[in-house]
Each structure stands twice: as structure tokens, then as C-alpha cells.
Amino acid sequence: MNEILNDEIKRAKELLNNHINDKNNDELSGVDVADCLRVLKKNNEEEYFSYLSRLDVQSLVYSATDMPEHILKDLLTIIPNDKLVNVTKELESDEQLELLEHIQEIDEDKAKIIFDELDDNDKKDILKLSNYDDDEAGAYMQIELFKANLNDSIHQSIQNLKLLKESDEIEHIFKLFAVDEKGVLKYAIPLSDLVINDFSLKIKDVVKKNKEDKFKAIFAHDNDPIEDVVAKFHEFDLSVLPIVDSKGVLVGRITTDDIHEFIQESATEQIYNLVGVDDDAEYEDESIIKASKSRAFWLLINLFTAFLSSAIIGIFDQTIQTYVALAILMPIVASMGGNTGTQALTVTVRRLALGEIEFGDAKKVIKREIGISLVNGLFFALIVGIVSFIWFKTPLLGIVIAMAMLINLGFSGLFGTFIPLTLKKFNIDPAVGSSVLLTTATDIIGFFSFLGLATWILL
Amino acid sequence: MNEILNDEIKRAKELLNNHINDKNNDELSGVDVADCLRVLKKNNEEEYFSYLSRLDVQSLVYSATDMPEHILKDLLTIIPNDKLVNVTKELESDEQLELLEHIQEIDEDKAKIIFDELDDNDKKDILKLSNYDDDEAGAYMQIELFKANLNDSIHQSIQNLKLLKESDEIEHIFKLFAVDEKGVLKYAIPLSDLVINDFSLKIKDVVKKNKEDKFKAIFAHDNDPIEDVVAKFHEFDLSVLPIVDSKGVLVGRITTDDIHEFIQESATEQIYNLVGVDDDAEYEDESIIKASKSRAFWLLINLFTAFLSSAIIGIFDQTIQTYVALAILMPIVASMGGNTGTQALTVTVRRLALGEIEFGDAKKVIKREIGISLVNGLFFALIVGIVSFIWFKTPLLGIVIAMAMLINLGFSGLFGTFIPLTLKKFNIDPAVGSSVLLTTATDIIGFFSFLGLATWILL
Structure with missing residues (x-):
């Protein structure tokens, strides 16, 4: 070491x-x-x-x-x-x-x-x-720009570029932004398309010389959510995106390196939030106490819900005393439900973050996820039912646990999608609270259905 | 709808x-x-x-x-x-x-x-x-390039650019790559730095005119892992990275949009893998059966480990029959251990993926994570011990569960880091298998320590 x-x-x-x-x-x-x-x-x-x-x-x-x-x-x-x-x-x-x-x-x-x-x-x-x-979007933009008026010549704009470069105030210049007299963004011309022309040409003539719309500017508004900007970079393979205000006036630009950082950081945040970890508290230089505290918050909520599950089990203490097999098998129902739900939850949270689905798609998404969890529910109900029957030589126990598995896994698909979609609807980050709510739901449904059915059928 | x-x-x-x-x-x-x-x-x-x-x-x-x-x-x-x-x-x-x-x-x-x-x-x-x-890296590169010999004039290189543009075979040109007679990459000159010079100047004179090393090329080898390329883009805020072969000869380039896609996709893959979901099977167009099958694989492994836990509980059936309180409380020990371990695991997996840590840091990272989980272990052992004592009016039960919590949470910090670090060491993706191995470990240790201590102390 x-x-x-x-x-x-x-x-x-x-x-x-x-x-x-x-x-x-x-x-x-x-x-x-x-x-x-x-x-x-x-x-x-x-x-x-x-x-x-x-x-x-x-x-x-x-x-x-x-x-x-x-x-x-x-x-x-x-x-x-x-x-x-x-x-x-x-x-x-x-x-x-x-x-x-x-x-x-x-x-x-x-x-x-x-x-x-x-x-x-x-x-x-x-x-x-x-x-x-x-x-x-505005919070991520730089104000320094390489721009030119439509009536400027290429020569003039390259002279401006030279001044900009000498002032050392701007890096990563990929495009010239052409604006009208009012500063309204009109076109975005890649430097590589600009400099292959005769330098005496005016910017507007460069535009005319090419196919209509070739240099049409893709842009975002300064008040647009940054997620939309990221989506645009992705969709149009951009290196730089001009930002305009509500009147269309060019006010800044966002370059690809800012977007990289955003993507990496928000992916880390999402992954951490799903398990109740705060990314800010996790830097190596932060003290163990600070990291422990931040993680403890979520563990505390989890403890509360664990006691809730215990209380449910407590209702059925007579049944358990009669059939110890129930105590032995009940973690299986809870754990399979929790994992099935977590799969549905994770897929939903990520697809929401990537903008692939939104609240309007709820019915479609929930249907699909319940479908998936019921298919797996049937399969695992069968396996667990048979194994339990063989293990404890009690056919009715096999039937009880199979029914409980099917109920719990079906609901876990429902909750795994419904919870993040609803949180998102109310503008709460679906990555943060989802998994506690979910495991609470699957634990309670799992223990209740298993022990309840057992009390009803076995006793 | x-x-x-x-x-x-x-x-x-x-x-x-x-x-x-x-x-x-x-x-x-x-x-x-x-x-x-x-x-x-x-x-x-x-x-x-x-x-x-x-x-x-x-x-x-x-x-x-x-x-x-x-x-x-x-x-x-x-x-x-x-x-x-x-x-x-x-x-x-x-x-x-x-x-x-x-x-x-x-x-x-x-x-x-x-x-x-x-x-x-x-x-x-x-x-x-x-x-x-x-x-x-080679799998992600384009072979079309804007390059020039050191002895070419700017004028010549811009003529080449024009031909390239007319052939419509290359987009996103940000830099000119300057090579020697053998094609070995020497410099990378941003287009914006190139075109502000007199076009009769030779490329090598542009380099000389500027501060030494201003145009020194940052590059990667074609056989480098793509993760290293992503790290370079991030570290140097790149828009494009030239790729060379083992002799230093320029063979291609990777642009920023390819990297975006890689970052987003690998983040999704990681998030999904952590819960045993295969991203390829999750497209909306894929059938429910395909998605169910892919998710079932991991659930099946989880079922196997759940039966393992049940077998452990089964060893102590006599103890449980005597103290039903144990059956009521045991999910708390398992769930808190699982969650504490998952936090350590997730942080470790993500930091490994971002290249922030590697196997060489194992001792340091494990120490830190055990520290965090022991701090939380002490805190939660105290709470759970007191609540259990009050609930069941048995002081010894409080002591038993507190001890089990401390043992399980401490080990969960150890396994949460040790498992992904070891998988990574053997070149297995730490996101894929980690969480099953972890919850198996925390469940077994949790049930065994709690029920074992109870048998030893309470009976």
C-alpha cells in the first residue's frame, strides 16, 4: 500500500x-x-x-x-x-x-x-x-461570439475573427453566426463552408450561393430547459448551438464540451439518486461523516418503511407460530417483488430522463410494464410454488406462495411505472424518491398477500 | 387515450x-x-x-x-x-x-x-x-480527414478543403491535421487559427509563428480503449480527436457527436445493468416476451439466492418458533444491510466507470466505505435496538438486533466496494453482476448474524 x-x-x-x-x-x-x-x-x-x-x-x-x-x-x-x-x-x-x-x-x-x-x-x-x-440554457452559454452582419464581407468577418483570437477571449470557433441589423440570428455558417469562398463575397451572397436552407440556424431560446438543448445536440449532431432571446436576437452560444459535462454529471446524479446517495457529498475530499450523513437520510426513511413491513408481519404472528415455513419463505416474495419493481422503475426513470417518454404515455408504458411483470410473475409463481410444495410437503403452501408471487409481481410492475411518472407529473425528480416508495409498496403487498392468504387458506 | x-x-x-x-x-x-x-x-x-x-x-x-x-x-x-x-x-x-x-x-x-x-x-x-x-477507438473513427503536409501552403490546404466539401464526404471540420511526408501526425490547427493568416504562408510557418506547442496535437491510438478517448474529450474540452496507428501515422478522427452518443448509451447501460436489465431488449418495439426473458435471467439468479437465504432461516426454525419477534424483525436487518451495501456499490461502480478510481485504490476506497457504513451502522444499530426493546419488551432482543445490524452494515460496506473492484480486476463489467452478489452476501450475513446471535443469547 x-x-x-x-x-x-x-x-x-x-x-x-x-x-x-x-x-x-x-x-x-x-x-x-x-x-x-x-x-x-x-x-x-x-x-x-x-x-x-x-x-x-x-x-x-x-x-x-x-x-x-x-x-x-x-x-x-x-x-x-x-x-x-x-x-x-x-x-x-x-x-x-x-x-x-x-x-x-x-x-x-x-x-x-x-x-x-x-x-x-x-x-x-x-x-x-x-x-x-x-x-x-442561458446558464450554460458563453456570451463571447463570432458573428457578422449579413452585409459584411467574408474578409471583414475574418478580420473580426483575428481580433477575437488576439484578445484570447474565445476558443472553439466552429461557425459564423450571421445576424441582421437588429441582431436577430439568421444563419449559422460552418467556418469550413465560409473560407472556401472568395473573401470579397458578402455573407448574404454565401448563403444565396448554396442550397436554400443549407445554413438555416438551429437554435435554442435562453429560457429553454437545458435538457432540450442536450436533445438538440444529440438529434442534430451539433458542435455548437446559438442561443437567442425572446425576440430572436443572438445572445450567446453553447459548445459541445459544456454539454458533455452536463450529460456525465446528470447521469451520475441519476444513478446516485436511485440509491439515495447525494453526489455532492461523495467527493473523496469530503469527510466520512458528511458522506455518512447524506446517505443516512435515505436509510432512515428506509428504516421507517422496514418497521412498517415488520408491523404487517406482526399482525400475522399467530399464523407464523403455527407455520414457521412462512417465516422461512416470506423473504422470497418480498425480494422478488422488490427486484421486479426496481427493474420497471429504473427503465421508466431513465426513459423519462432521456425524454423518450412523458406523462402522456403513462397508459401505454404502464400496460407494457405490467405485461412484462405478469409474464415473469406467472413464471416465477410456478417455480416458487413447486419448490415450496416439495420443500415443505404442503400442496396448499405452494398454492399460497404462488398466488402471492403473482399478485406482488403484478403490482410491482404497476408501481414501478406509476410512481416515477406521477412524481415527474408533479415536477419532483423521479430518480430521488421513487425507489423508497416502491420497495415500501412491494414489501407491504408482498408480506400482506403472502401471510394474509396463508391465514385464510392454511389455518 | x-x-x-x-x-x-x-x-x-x-x-x-x-x-x-x-x-x-x-x-x-x-x-x-x-x-x-x-x-x-x-x-x-x-x-x-x-x-x-x-x-x-x-x-x-x-x-x-x-x-x-x-x-x-x-x-x-x-x-x-x-x-x-x-x-x-x-x-x-x-x-x-x-x-x-x-x-x-x-x-x-x-x-x-x-x-x-x-x-x-x-x-x-x-x-x-x-x-x-x-x-x-478505431471502431468509432471516420477515415475521411482534412489534413495537409507541413510544406503545403494555407492556400493549397483550403483548395483541398473545397474539394472535400464538394465531394460531400465529410462534415464537422474543426481542425486541420498537419502531417509529415510519412503521414505522421505533427500538429492540429483549429480552422479559426489557420484562416486568419496570409494564405500564401506554409503550414509549418503558421506553427512557427505561434507559441511553441500551441498546436501540439492531442491524439489517441486506434487500439486505445474508447473510454480513454472519452476521458480525453472531457479533460481537454475537445471537439475532435485525431487517431494514429502504432507508427504515429494519422488514420482517422473521432468527432464530438460520436462521443455524446457513447456517453449517453453507456450511462443507460450502466443504470440498467445495475438492476439486471439489458438495454437492447428494452426498446418499445421489442416484444414484451423478449423484455420479460431478458429481465427474468437476473430475477432467476436472484430467486436462487433468495432460496439460499431461506435455507439459512430454515436452520433456525426452532428459534423462530420460540421467538416470533425474530421473524417480525429479520427483514429490517436484511433490508438495511442491502441498502447500505447498494449505496457503496453504486458509488464504486460509477467511480470506476468514470475512471476516478481503479483497482490500485482498493485499500483506500474500501477503508472509506467501511468507515461510512460503520458510522451509519452504529447509528442505526442504536435506533433499531431501542425500538425493538420497547416494542417487544425484551432488552436482550434489542442487544441482539443491534449487534446484527452493526455486523451486517459493516460487511455491506466491505462487499459493496470489494465486489465491483474485484470484478473490474478480472475484466468483468462491475455493473452487471455486482448487485446480485452483494444482496446475496448481505442477506446471508444479515439473517445468519441475527438468528445466530439470537439462538446463542436468547435461548
Whole structure:
């Protein structure tokens, strides 16, 4: 173990050394710099601080949004404010906002100082962006754009591109957005289609030269939900999507790397939420206590529902005392129902998230899922019934457990779809509460039908 | 319900009409065309065939890879082979391969006929691509490239771009890949950095004019696992990644839209696999029987392990007959252990998939997860112990269940991490088998420790 750890430290130091010795300090990405610092801090504070002071300000700021809070805190005490401001000025507007929000969590005054020192334009952009809700397209967009008027020549627009590039304020330029005099978005022309023309041509003539609608812009509104934006990227294989306001005026763009991050993070969130884990509490640097607390919340709800199941079993204590076989077999009914329901639930939650189904499809989806769970219900009722009959040599016990299985599995298909669809209908994230509600339902139905039928038929 | 259905049909027809009446037939994306056809086919075969014959061949072929098999089958009988070949020729090499593979599943001869009619170059490319394994970078790349020799002028390269564009064989051009005489990849220059220069400049001079390493190419090898490619896209915010062979020769490129699809699909696969659902069997068009069968496999394994748990309970039938309270309380121990373990398991599986941890981190990760589950184990042991004592007025019963909870939750943290890490070590997808193994372990340990301690202490 110590060997692995030593290797890790050695590797982090080697990477950082290469990065520091590299003339342009671009050997490592921001994520990598943050990772190396994290490894060092955990194992050798002294070396960590030495590297922190030797790294250039740009590399540190670029990795700041990938740092855990405690490292960012160290960084903020080491870098003088004026240097911090200078590097922040070079970032794109959405990155500036992300950085300021990250700093704000630690040191509100510092964030305010940096903000005040920025250019008026930057300030305006940041204020504009910070007004959007977290789930709106606007919150994900950059304001820096490569655009041109329809009457501009290609030559003029390429000159603008040159200025933009020199100011270092925009990366990943794939398309020119053509607007009219009012700034309304008209066309989106891939750079590769633009530069193969004579540069004296006007933008509007480039459009005319090509098939009608070839450069028709696919766009989203700034207030559109981000999920719709993701769907558009997917559907049209986009690299960049222009964002317009309610009047159609071009206000920003979302690039594909922002979408990647969103997809990965929301998939992680969904997977975690399904088992009652909060992704924010799971970073390695967060304390065990914080992670335990966040997970305990869901376990507590689960405990409550487990006691509920116990209470149901308690009703039938006489029956169990007479037929101990019931106590032996009852976990089978509950576990098979829970698993069948969880399958239906997971498929429904994921398909809702991917936009493949919505509440309007409820009847169709529920029918399909009940169908699937009844087919499996019949199959497993038969197996479990026969095995139980052979095991305990009681034919009626086999019939009782088979009936209970069929009832429980059928209902589990119903609840596995009905619960997430209903939560979604009321705008509650179906990934979060679903599985507790579901297992409560399947446990109660499972124990009640099995022990109830047994009391009725066997006693 | 019928109203919703009618609306759906009406909307599909409207969309298809607009698409057919549009001069360029590009109102709808391939996915949309496939969706509309699917809706029609399900509800009105006659209208479906009428639209199928009225749609242009290009739209149909472009939507072919998004179609369920039964619609593709109809399409293949309607479109004459020569038209099919012509449209296929326009596709990029990776799309050609995807289409041919999709057709091959239905009609092997037809796929062969189309393949034979393609240009020799296309054939060579397809054969090359189809030689890669599904999880290799090469399988995801396109062979069509915008590249130039270091000694070419910008003007020459833009002329090449024009030819490429006119041949309609490549979309999404973001970067020029500069190679030496042997075809070895040297630099990747964003189009936006290229075209702001004097066009008489040579590519190598563009590189020299800028900061050293500014255009250093980030690349992957054709045999690299696709997961590494995804990680690179994420880490460096890429739009395109050049792929080289073992000698460094540029052989293709992967664009961001391919990566999107991979991320979404692998997230879905992971979520489904965790509950024993096979994503391939879950498409709406697949029959209920197929979906039931695929889900039943996992339920069958779960049934087997449930019987195992029952057998364990069976050992203690005498104890249960004496203390029915044990039968009432035992689901609590099992359910809390299962849920605690599932949380640890899910976090570990997801972090493995995201590349945040690997087998080398095992000791660290296991320590952390056992820590979390012991903290929660202590907390819940206390609660459950007290409630059980009050409920059944037996102090020793409270102590027994508290001890069993602590043991089971502690082990659930261990197994929740150890199982996926070990599966990963042996190159088995940790999402697939983990949760069955885990709940088997937590059920057995839970029932055994609770009933065993009860027999030992209470009897």
C-alpha cells in the first residue's frame, strides 16, 4: 500500500515538474493540476505548498474550478488579488462566472473584489449569466461570439475573427453566426463552408450561393430547459448551438464540451439518486461523516418503511407460530417483488430522463410494464410454488406462495411505472424518491398477500 | 387515450408532409423521420406504406440506422438497390459501416450487394474499420480527414478543403491535421487559427509563428480503449480527436457527436445493468416476451439466492418458533444491510466507470466505505435496538438486533466496494453482476448474524 502511495506522490511531482519547466506551462490540463495538488496535500503539506508557490498563476486559476474547497482556499491566500484579476479577465464569460461562484463559497469579499476589478463588459456579461436559473440554457452559454452582419464581407468577418483570437477571449470557433441589423440570428455558417469562398463575397451572397436552407440556424431560446438543448445536440449532431432571446436576437452560444459535462454529471446524479446517495457529498475530499450523513437520510426513511413491513408481519404472528415455513419463505416474495419493481422503475426513470417518454404515455408504458411483470410473475409463481410444495410437503403452501408471487409481481410492475411518472407529473425528480416508495409498496403487498392468504387458506 | 393517439398520428403526418414538401427534404432529422414512421406503422399500415414510398431515398437512408428492424425491412424491399448504393456512397465511412451492419442483421445478401457496388476506397475503409473491436477507438473513427503536409501552403490546404466539401464526404471540420511526408501526425490547427493568416504562408510557418506547442496535437491510438478517448474529450474540452496507428501515422478522427452518443448509451447501460436489465431488449418495439426473458435471467439468479437465504432461516426454525419477534424483525436487518451495501456499490461502480478510481485504490476506497457504513451502522444499530426493546419488551432482543445490524452494515460496506473492484480486476463489467452478489452476501450475513446471535443469547 505504501508503495502505491509513494508511486502516486512521485508521479504527481514528476508531472508538476514537467509542467513548471515547460515554457508554456501547458503540459497538464486544469483537472490534472488540481489532481496532482490533491495527492500532494494529502501526503506532504510542505511539498504541496512549495509546488503551489512555484506553479504559474494561470495554471492555478485554470485548475481552480476543478479544485476541492480546501485547496482553493490555500490558493486564494497565496495569489495576490491583482494577478488573480488579470488571469480571470482572460477567461470566457461562463468560466468567469463559474470561478467567481466557486470563490464566493469560500470568501465572499474576495469574489466581490475580483468582480469589481473586471471590465464593465465582463461585469455586464457575468450579471446577465448569473440571472438565469440553473436549468435554463442561458446558464450554460458563453456570451463571447463570432458573428457578422449579413452585409459584411467574408474578409471583414475574418478580420473580426483575428481580433477575437488576439484578445484570447474565445476558443472553439466552429461557425459564423450571421445576424441582421437588429441582431436577430439568421444563419449559422460552418467556418469550413465560409473560407472556401472568395473573401470579397458578402455573407448574404454565401448563403444565396448554396442550397436554400443549407445554413438555416438551429437554435435554442435562453429560457429553454437545458435538457432540450442536450436533445438538440444529440438529434442534430451539433458542435455548437446559438442561443437567442425572446425576440430572436443572438445572445450567446453553447459548445459541445459544456454539454458533455452536463450529460456525465446528470447521469451520475441519476444513478446516485436511485440509491439515495447525494453526489455532492461523495467527493473523496469530503469527510466520512458528511458522506455518512447524506446517505443516512435515505436509510432512515428506509428504516421507517422496514418497521412498517415488520408491523404487517406482526399482525400475522399467530399464523407464523403455527407455520414457521412462512417465516422461512416470506423473504422470497418480498425480494422478488422488490427486484421486479426496481427493474420497471429504473427503465421508466431513465426513459423519462432521456425524454423518450412523458406523462402522456403513462397508459401505454404502464400496460407494457405490467405485461412484462405478469409474464415473469406467472413464471416465477410456478417455480416458487413447486419448490415450496416439495420443500415443505404442503400442496396448499405452494398454492399460497404462488398466488402471492403473482399478485406482488403484478403490482410491482404497476408501481414501478406509476410512481416515477406521477412524481415527474408533479415536477419532483423521479430518480430521488421513487425507489423508497416502491420497495415500501412491494414489501407491504408482498408480506400482506403472502401471510394474509396463508391465514385464510392454511389455518 | 384515443385522443392522445390520434394527436400523435396527426402530428407525425404533418411533420412528414412538411418534410416531403420542403425542397431540400431537410425539415426533419433522421431520428425524427424514423419516429414518425414508427408511429404510423403501429396505427395505420396503409398510410405508413404511402409515406414510405413518398419520402425521398436520402431521407430514408439517413434515418435507417435509427429505425427498428421491422421498418428497415420494409424500406429495403421498397428502395431499389442502385438508389440505395448511391445514397450510401455519400455517407462518411463510419456511417456506411453502421448502415451496412444494420442491414446485414436483416438481409446479409443485400448488405453484400451494396458493399460490392461501393468504390474501392470506400470498401477499403469499411473493411479497415470493421476490423476493430467494439471497444477500440478505431471502431468509432471516420477515415475521411482534412489534413495537409507541413510544406503545403494555407492556400493549397483550403483548395483541398473545397474539394472535400464538394465531394460531400465529410462534415464537422474543426481542425486541420498537419502531417509529415510519412503521414505522421505533427500538429492540429483549429480552422479559426489557420484562416486568419496570409494564405500564401506554409503550414509549418503558421506553427512557427505561434507559441511553441500551441498546436501540439492531442491524439489517441486506434487500439486505445474508447473510454480513454472519452476521458480525453472531457479533460481537454475537445471537439475532435485525431487517431494514429502504432507508427504515429494519422488514420482517422473521432468527432464530438460520436462521443455524446457513447456517453449517453453507456450511462443507460450502466443504470440498467445495475438492476439486471439489458438495454437492447428494452426498446418499445421489442416484444414484451423478449423484455420479460431478458429481465427474468437476473430475477432467476436472484430467486436462487433468495432460496439460499431461506435455507439459512430454515436452520433456525426452532428459534423462530420460540421467538416470533425474530421473524417480525429479520427483514429490517436484511433490508438495511442491502441498502447500505447498494449505496457503496453504486458509488464504486460509477467511480470506476468514470475512471476516478481503479483497482490500485482498493485499500483506500474500501477503508472509506467501511468507515461510512460503520458510522451509519452504529447509528442505526442504536435506533433499531431501542425500538425493538420497547416494542417487544425484551432488552436482550434489542442487544441482539443491534449487534446484527452493526455486523451486517459493516460487511455491506466491505462487499459493496470489494465486489465491483474485484470484478473490474478480472475484466468483468462491475455493473452487471455486482448487485446480485452483494444482496446475496448481505442477506446471508444479515439473517445468519441475527438468528445466530439470537439462538446463542436468547435461548
